[in-house]
Amino acid sequence: MVSVEDIEKRLKLKFSSEDDKIKIIDESGGCGAKFLVAIGSSQFDGVSLLERHRIVNELLKEEISQIHAITLKTWTLKQYEEKINTI
Amino acid sequence: SKHVKSESYKKALEDVETQVAESPCILYMKGIPERPECGFSNTAVRILQAEGAVFTSYNVLKNNDMREAVKEFGDWPTIPQLYVKGQFIGGADILMGLYKSGELSKLLNEAGVVKKDE
Numbered sequence: 001m002v003s004v005e006d007i008e009k010r011l012k013l014k015f016s017s018e019d020d021k022i023k024i025i026d027e028s029g030g031c032g033a034k035f036l037v038a039i040g041s042s043q044f045d046g047v048s049l050l051e052r053h054r055i056v057n058e059l060l061k062e063e064i065s066q067i068h069a070i071t072l073k074t075w076t077l078k079q080y081e082e083k084i085n086t087i
Numbered sequence: 088s089k090h091v092k093s094e095s096y097k098k099a100l101e102d103v104e105t106q107v108a109e110s111p112c113i114l115y116m117k118g119i120p121e122r123p124e125c126g127f128s129n130t131a132v133r134i135l136q137a138e139g140a141v142f143t144s145y146n147v148l149k150n151n152d153m154r155e156a157v158k159e160f161g162d163w164p165t166i167p168q169l170y171v172k173g174q175f176i177g178g179a180d181i182l183m184g185l186y187k188s189g190e191l192s193k194l195l196n197e198a199g200v201v202k203k204d205e
Contacts, residue, residue, distance in 0.1 A: 049177070049181055049184050049185065050175075050176075050177055050181055053177070053178075053180065053181060054162070054163075057163065057164050061164065064164045064165065065164065069125075069126070069127065069165075070165070071179075071180055072180050073180075
């Protein structure tokens with residue numbers, strides 16, 4: 001059983017700076033475990049959207065294989081500030 | 088064991104490689120475009136339709152080997168997955184991001200997989 005804490009722990013292996021932002025929402029329902037994961041980090045500056053997601057997919061490889069669905073938002077710090085209130 | 092590839096799985100990997108190479112624009116999804124069987128596959132289909140994309144689809148629910156093979160092939164852990172001109176473009180989240188930014192429209196048009204307006 002994957003939890004918000006499990007996911008956060010994995011993400012913090014890479015997104016460990018004080019500036020990094022992580023927000024995880026458990027949206028699980030009838031279909032099974034489902035999470036929305038939003039990350040804001042300067043590590044995403046200049047990185048393509050695809051590559052950003054690959055970075056997170058790799059970190060969460062074990063968790064993703066156990067859950068029903070995951071939605072990722074991989075934002076720069078600026079994007080995070082602008083968009084975090086839209087979710 | 089996950090680490091021992093069955094003959095049918097190897098065949099599936101070859102099939103994915105062939106399909107991706109031969110299809111200008113192909114979406115691996117759950118269900119068919121007329122009846123997607125998960126929210127993310129539905130999102131991917133609607134985006135492609137909104138873009139006027141001409142695409143083929145493969146229903147991974149019909150074949151579990153194919154379902155797993157495409158994940159290995161694309162080095163991407165989830166379904167749906169879009170490939171254009173042999174290139175992996177992304178899953179539902181990526182497609183939504185590219186759609187919103189206008190990059191998907193540009194990409195699809197440059198690949199020549201958009202219906203011509205009449």
